[in-house]
Amino acid sequence: MRFEHLIEINSPSLAMQAAAATFSREQLWAGLMAKVRSPERFPLGPERCECEELAPGLFSRTLHFGALQMQDKVVAAELDALVFTPQAMPEVTPIRLSIRIEEPQSQQMVLRFVYEALAELSAEEALYNGYRHSAWLANDRDMVRTLREWLAEGSL
Numbered sequence: 001m002r003f004e005h006l007i008e009i010n011s012p013s014l015a016m017q018a019a020a021a022t023f024s025r026e027q028l029w030a031g032l033m034a035k036v037r038s039p040e041r042f043p044l045g046p047e048r049c050e051c052e053e054l055a056p057g058l059f060s061r062t063l064h065f066g067a068l069q070m071q072d073k074v075v076a077a078e079l080d081a082l083v084f085t086p087q088a089m090p091e092v093t094p095i096r097l098s099i100r101i102e103e104p105q106s107q108q109m110v111l112r113f114v115y116e117a118l119a120e121l122s123a124e125e126a127l128y129n130g131y132r133h134s135a136w137l138a139n140d141r142d143m144v145r146t147l148r149e150w151l152a153e154g155s156l
Contacts, residue, residue, distance in 0.1 A: 001095075002116050007110065007111050012106060021152055025103075029079050032082055036061075046063040046065050059076070070087070081099065082097075082098070092125075093121050097115055099113055100114075
């Protein structure tokens with residue numbers, strides 16, 4: 001299973017530039033790193049997160065959602081991409097998330113989100129792919145909306 005989508009961050013359209021503040025790559029990266037270090041600050045984030053940098057650009061995290069705990073590793077390629085790889089859990093196929101900053105043309109910046117199953121999905125899990133895709137897209141849009149709010153407040 002692979003699901004991919006783009007969210008435009010900066011647009012070459014003058015109308016869009018007037019409607020939304022423009023991110024620098026560094027500001028966008030700072031927001032993405034907040035997603036790594038402080039995911040509880042985002043909509044639908046965990047209640048808390050323990051994050052340890054094991055080496056430059058390599059993080060180990062434990063995310064707490066009530067009684068549920070999830071662990072993952074995050075690889076950060078500075079100013080370019082993040083890869084979130086969850087630790088396997090019983091009866092659930094782990095899904096890796098990659099987020100890449102791309103600049104397809106002058107004055108345009110997008111985030112490419114790629115979700116990939118790390119093993120074959122069970123038939124039961126595959127039934128929920130449409131719901132998962134919708135939830136991931138909504139969650140990623142909420143993340144970008146939060147980053148835009150922080151940019152407008154001057155906190156990026």
